[in-house]
Amino acid sequence: MPSNVTEETAVTQIKNYPPMFNNTAVPFFPELEIQSKSVQNKNLSEGGRTIIQKIRTDKWSVPVKMSVANDEWVRFFYNLSLADSCIFKQYSPILQGYSTRTVSIEDFSFKMHKHSEDLTAVSGVWDISFTLEEF
Helix, strand or coil: CCCCCCHHHHHHHHHHCCCCCEEEEECCCCCCCCCCEEEEEEECCCCCCCEEEEEEEEEEEEEEEECCCHHHHHHHHHHHHCCCCCEEEEECCCCEEEEEEEEEEEEEEECCCCHHHHHCCCCCCCCEEEEEEEC
């Protein structure tokens, strides 16, 4: 961490930049474990040898699991999963601001915790899971 940035300042900066989907802030979004895939082109040379060309090495494929206490968030992520793509913004300490990626939500699923509909002031507790796939 740079000498002029304390841990408290860094935490405050991250809280000021919640992850966003299509400019909608999702403050409860879990910390992501980024798994990058390399994007490659494979071609055959005139001599019949395979030539592999790496185009980029940081394409995201990120599994996401979280619980929400509001069925509006279930609908929000469900609707995003129906779209071809969406814009995902996440705080980058390198940029000291948002980094933006175009992603799709794949393998979306949700289920309600048993008896959570009996809780007051919420419409049940829901488990949501999906994979963020970057284009």
